[in-house]
Amino acid sequence: MIAFSRAEQISRVVRASLLALAAVAIVIPVVWMAIGSVKTETELFASPLALPAAPAWANYGSLFQQFHFGIATLNSVEISLGVVAISVVLGGMAAYGFSRYPFMGSRIVLSGLLITRMVTPAALVVPLYLLMNSLGLLNNVVSITLGVAVLNLPLVVWILRPFFDALPREIEEAGLLDGLSPFGVFWRVAVPLAAPGLVTVALLSFIAGWTDLLFPISFSTTPDATPLTSQLLQMQTGYKIYWGSLMAGSIYLTLPTLVVSFALQKYLVRGMRLGY
Amino acid sequence: MSFKRQVRGSRSRGPAAGLLTWNRRVQLTGLVLTLPALAFAFAFMVYPVANVVFLSFHQYSPLRSADTTYAGLSNYTWLASSDIVAHSIWVTIVFTAVSVAIEMAAGLALAALLAKLVVESRHAFGRILSRVLLSSFILPFATPAVAGAIAWKMLLHPQFGPVDAILRTDIAWFSQFPLASVIAADAWKTMPFVLFLLFAAILSIEPDQYEAARLDGANGWQEFRYLTLPSIVPVLAVVAAFRAVDAFTKIFDIVFVTTGGGPGNDTQVFPLLIWRTAFDFLNFGQASALAVVAVLVSAALGASLLAIRRISPA
Numbered sequence: 001m002i003a004f005s006r007a008e009q010i011s012r013v014v015r016a017s018l019l020a021l022a023a024v025a026i027v028i029p030v031v032w033m034a035i036g037s038v039k040t041e042t043e044l045f046a047s048p049l050a051l052p053a054a055p056a057w058a059n060y061g062s063l064f065q066q067f068h069f070g071i072a073t074l075n076s077v078e079i080s081l082g083v084v085a086i087s088v089v090l091g092g093m094a095a096y097g098f099s100r101y102p103f104m105g106s107r108i109v110l111s112g113l114l115i116t117r118m119v120t121p122a123a124l125v126v127p128l129y130l131l132m133n134s135l136g137l138l139n140n141v142v143s144i145t146l147g148v149a150v151l152n153l154p155l156v157v158w159i160l161r162p163f164f165d166a167l168p169r170e171i172e173e174a175g176l177l178d179g180l181s182p183f184g185v186f187w188r189v190a191v192p193l194a195a196p197g198l199v200t201v202a203l204l205s206f207i208a209g210w211t212d213l214l215f216p217i218s219f220s221t222t223p224d225a226t227p228l229t230s231q232l233l234q235m236q237t238g239y240k241i242y243w244g245s246l247m248a249g250s251i252y253l254t255l256p257t258l259v260v261s262f263a264l265q266k267y268l269v270r271g272m273r274l275g276y
Numbered sequence: 277m278s279f280k281r282q283v284r285g286s287r288s289r290g291p292a293a294g295l296l297t298w299n300r301r302v303q304l305t306g307l308v309l310t311l312p313a314l315a316f317a318f319a320f321m322v323y324p325v326a327n328v329v330f331l332s333f334h335q336y337s338p339l340r341s342a343d344t345t346y347a348g349l350s351n352y353t354w355l356a357s358s359d360i361v362a363h364s365i366w367v368t369i370v371f372t373a374v375s376v377a378i379e380m381a382a383g384l385a386l387a388a389l390l391a392k393l394v395v396e397s398r399h400a401f402g403r404i405l406s407r408v409l410l411s412s413f414i415l416p417f418a419t420p421a422v423a424g425a426i427a428w429k430m431l432l433h434p435q436f437g438p439v440d441a442i443l444r445t446d447i448a449w450f451s452q453f454p455l456a457s458v459i460a461a462d463a464w465k466t467m468p469f470v471l472f473l474l475f476a477a478i479l480s481i482e483p484d485q486y487e488a489a490r491l492d493g494a495n496g497w498q499e500f501r502y503l504t505l506p507s508i509v510p511v512l513a514v515v516a517a518f519r520a521v522d523a524f525t526k527i528f529d530i531v532f533v534t535t536g537g538g539p540g541n542d543t544q545v546f547p548l549l550i551w552r553t554a555f556d557f558l559n560f561g562q563a564s565a566l567a568v569v570a571v572l573v574s575a576a577l578g579a580s581l582l583a584i585r586r587i588s589p590a
Binding site: 011012015016018019020022023024026027028029030032033036044045048049086089090091093094096097098100101102103104106109111113114115116117118119120121122123124125126127128129130131133146147149150153154157182183186207210211213214217218229232233243246247250251253254257258260261262265268269272273 | 302303304305306307308309310312313314316317320321323324325327328331338382386389390392393396405408409410411412413414415416417418419420421422423424426427428430431435436437438440441442464467468469472473476496521522525526528529532533546547548550551554555560563564566567568570571573574575577578579581582
């Protein structure tokens with residue numbers, strides 16, 4: 001055990017206080033919005049720094065009565081799950097293939113795929129809009145799902161391939177020698193072993209689908225195919241900004257990703273580390 | 277990384293023909309596993325990008341007319357001579373440089389402080405404190421960009437925003453200081469990413485080295501300056517490069533929600549310019565030319581990142 005001198009004690013307290021201060025500053029925007037979301041409009045404008053007299057839940061009610069949040073939630077869920085499914089299945093298979101069964105030109109193909117990770121989404125959305133139009137998929141959550149998924153796929157391969165690389169090869173070889181087909185080995189040996197990586201990827205894919213704004217504002221003009229992100233923006237019209245509903249809706253949009261991120265924090269941090 | 281070498285070695289019966297069959301089977305398996313993803317990427321990424329190149333040489337305004345007419349290089353000459361485009365590129369560069377600089381500085385400072393706290397925490401209190409801190413630092417990352425943007429719009433609102441209320445001013449931050457406000461919101465949103473990567477890098481430095489530094493009588497700042505910082509320079513470089521490319525190519529949501537590119541064109545970053553040219557002004561030809569430039573820039577940046585990633589030990 002190291003004995004700390006008095007000066008060192010003080011500097012430790014200073015460092016901890018600095019960190020605490022930074023943490024407060026970092027959470028304040030969202031916490032303040034949560035408080036604001038249960039204020040009435042009068043309270044909001046009359047006393048910006050005061051807490052509400054009593055929580056006004058009407059803002060949350062308005063989301064469903066006025067702003068189609070029921071159907072928007074359903075759309076967001078569909079898009080997110082679709083992105084997770086496409087990313088995990090296609091990305092998982094491809095990452096494993098690139099890791100274990102290189103074919104002629106696979107290194108070049110892999111580099112090409114990884115480079116597309118840097119494609120400006122707004123540049124892709126222009127021709128993709130025309131493609132979705134000719135496929136008759138505009139105003140349909142399918143087009144939004146496909147758009148988010150194709151931009152997410154390179155990141156998935158980027159994260160998963162090193163993951164498969166790092167798995168002990170001997171177990172898979174044993175599986176092969178025991179007569180399993182390569183796909184049997186993939187499904188029964190590699191996938192279970194790579195489960196933490198797959199969870200990481202699923203989590204990031206869910207967040208990508210849940211939070212995307214670009215594809216919904218480009219591909220959807222009807223509430224029937226509008227997810228939460230772009231539905232939120234309906235609350236700021238040229239005439240009036242519905243601040244109460246806007247803040248309530250933002251908190252509503254944030255809660256699922258927040259809960260999932262905290263619950264799977266370990267995986268999220270690993271995703272950050274592997275994803276760059 | 278493949279089975280090829282090992283399995284080939286372990287198969288003692290292998291005549292030349294058998295090896296070829298095995299090799300072919302490996303190749304075929306690789307193709308079958310990767311084909312669905314590649315077909316998907318081809319249909320919804322490669323083909324559209326090829327189409328955007330085609331469109332960039334044409335005039336096309338859907339909703340007005342379904343015709344594409346050949347326009348030669350006119351979209352590109354417009355692009356090269358337009359003040360709006362030049363201004364947009366300039367805004368994007370300023371945005372990227374300032375935002376990444378803030379993220380890196382704040383992320384590095386907090387990561388170093390946090391790592392020191394974690395390493396020195398031998399009591400339950402210190403461990404709980406560092407867990408709480410880590411969780412709070414992750415919050416902006418877990419907040420959807422749209423919601424984060426609305427939070428900042430509320431924070432900086434001239435009538436009921438707490439910032440103006442505390443300062444006793446009524447500054448409309450997003451109108452009077454639009455770029456600075458957008459940068460603040462973006463730096464807040466992305467700083468955790470930098471923080472966590474640098475935090476992990478600092479924690480992976482050998483504890484013995486800190487022990488040695490302490491025996492030599494180094495104080496906290498000297499420890500940071502002469503041990504921590506030099507040890508993580510490669511990670512710093514890679515993270516900064518990645519953040520810069522991401523900021524430059526992907527900034528959209530926060531600007532779209534807070535300023536919409538305004539006032540005037542003050543915050544019209546390049547991705548937003550592409551989008552508005554297509555979906556507000558319905559000029560898909562010009563938008564395609566802008567998109568081609570964006571794709572070329574991102575491909576070049578992406579390729580150099582891959583190269584950096586390969587040579588860097590980070």
